[in-house]
Amino acid sequence: MEYPSKLLTQIVDEISKLPGIGKRTALRLALYLLKQPEEQSKDLSATILKFRSDVKQCKVCHNISDNEVCDICADSRRNHQLVCVVEDVRDVMAIESTGEYKGVFHVLGGKISPIEGIGPDDLTIEALLNRVENRSVDEVIFALSATVDGDTTNFYLFKKLSQLPVSPRISTIARGISVGEELQYADEITLARSILNRVPFEKSIKQH
Amino acid sequence: MEYPSKLLTQIVDEISKLPGIGKRTALRLALYLLKQPEEQSKDLSATILKFRSDVKQCKVCHNISDNEVCDICADSRRNHQLVCVVEDVRDVMAIESTGEYKGVFHVLGGKISPIEGIGPDDLTIEALLNRVENRSVDEVIFALSATVDGDTTNFYLFKKLSQLPVSPRISTIARGISVGEELQYADEITLARSILNRVPFEKSIKQH
Numbered sequence: 470m471e472y473p474s475k476l477l478t479q480i481v482d483e484i485s486k487l488p489g490i491g492k493r494t495a496l497r498l499a500l501y502l503l504k505q506p507e508e509q510s511k512d513l514s515a516t517i518l519k520f521r522s523d524v525k526q527c528k529v530c531h532n533i534s535d536n537e538v539c540d541i542c543a544d545s546r547r548n549h550q551l552v553c554v555v556e557d558v559r560d561v562m563a564i565e566s567t568g569e570y571k572g573v574f575h576v577l578g579g580k581i582s583p584i585e586g587i588g589p590d591d592l593t594i595e596a597l598l599n600r601v602e603n604r605s606v607d608e609v610i611f612a613l614s615a616t617v618d619g620d621t622t623n624f625y626l627f628k629k630l631s632q633l634p635v636s637p638r639i640s641t642i643a644r645g646i647s648v649g650e651e652l653q654y655a656d657e658i659t660l661a662r663s664i665l666n667r668v669p670f671e672k673s674i675k676q677h
Numbered sequence: 678m679e680y681p682s683k684l685l686t687q688i689v690d691e692i693s694k695l696p697g698i699g700k701r702t703a704l705r706l707a708l709y710l711l712k713q714p715e716e717q718s719k720d721l722s723a724t725i726l727k728f729r730s731d732v733k734q735c736k737v738c739h740n741i742s743d744n745e746v747c748d749i750c751a752d753s754r755r756n757h758q759l760v761c762v763v764e765d766v767r768d769v770m771a772i773e774s775t776g777e778y779k780g781v782f783h784v785l786g787g788k789i790s791p792i793e794g795i796g797p798d799d800l801t802i803e804a805l806l807n808r809v810e811n812r813s814v815d816e817v818i819f820a821l822s823a824t825v826d827g828d829t830t831n832f833y834l835f836k837k838l839s840q841l842p843v844s845p846r847i848s849t850i851a852r853g854i855s856v857g858e859e860l861q862y863a864d865e866i867t868l869a870r871s872i873l874n875r876v877p878f879e880k881s882i883k884q885h
Contacts, residue, residue, distance in 0.1 A: 473769060474743045480728040483721045487706050498695050500766060502729055503741070510729035513691045514722045520688040521710055521718035533711070535682045558708060561681060 580618040788826040
């Protein structure tokens with residue numbers, strides 16, 4: 470389709486570079502901005518620019534941060550000997566929102582994926598190994614998604630961590646039936662794991 | 678959910694002001710920009726700013742344009758005595774993409790909608806009336822969507838145009854069964870209209 474203006478063509482092209490946004494949605498967004506006060510476009514434009522140029526990666530855990538070291542890593546009340554390995558920032562946010570985790574994180578920045586051409590060197594694995602070695606970490610928790618790539622990454626990390634002079638305890642988050650989920654609708658692998666990894670009943674009561 | 682960075686909170690807030698984009702999608706887009714070269718964010722930011730500040734409305738037809746007068750209105754080969762009234766830019770693009778229409782347009786900027794608080798003064802109706810009166814327009818085609826608001830707007834325009842000293846012919850685009858559509862799946866109102874507004878068979882052949 471031909472656009473009636475070069476400026477409109479440009480903005481539609483730029484917006485539709487974003488994932489999950491097609492030309493039609495991009496056009497709708499551009500026309501929306503045109504109906505709103507110019508202030509909104511200015512704010513949006515400035516915020517994008519500032520975000521991309523000023524946002525930092527925490528040099529300890531590689532989480533997104535406004536400072537050199539993120540708020541979690543800078544918090545002395547947290548247990549810095551307990552490190553939870555996650556894929557990206559959204560996983561940190563999800564775990565933080567439970568309010569149950571008192572350790573710190575390590576953001577890998579993705580998973581090892583031969584198909585997508587992502588190898589160990591594209592992730593923050595080297596940094597994790599250095600961190601575990603130099604900061605006397607007791608336990609590393611794997612909290613990657615339960616996919617083929619997630620499992621591959623877990624195995625790779627397990628091997629590397631086990632080869633360290635002093636290797637930490639290594640655990641993974643529990644897989645099982647969601648709280649409130651009915652057994653009959655659970656998939657077989659999850660159900661099987663939840664039986665294999667059953668916990669003492671007294672322990673399950675304490676968690677309430 | 679709490680974001681690990683103020684800059685991230687800001688960009689998520691700004692992006693999720695756009696219609697149809699929630700906080701979760703906004704977060705996904707922000708993280709995407711972070712993974713892309715900074716150049717992409719700079720381009721996006723600059724394009725939004727430039728679009729909003731530089732794009733113009735054609736002073737004749739109110740279509741979006743890079744200049745004072747849009748390419749369609751500036752084209753002397755088009756029939757300026759034939760004006761098609763549409764709701765917004767996307768309708769102009771849709772009609773232009775057929776390659777069949779040789780007249781010009783008038784972009785209303787919306788429809789009269791008492792529920793949404795849009796009255797005649799919020800649209801470019803006054804400009805249309807002046808245009809018809811001063812530029813000796815022969816025919817005005819209504820091409821608004823067939824909704825209650827569309828019909829309301831059509832009736833209002835019809836009344837106003839009929840009251841002009843020299844009133845133009847007034848027509849609406851044909852409603853009927855889509856080409857390729859099966860009769861049994863058409864809604865009753867459309868089917869009824871397509872029978873009432875039947876065309877001589879010889880005429881329908883010529884259109885192929």
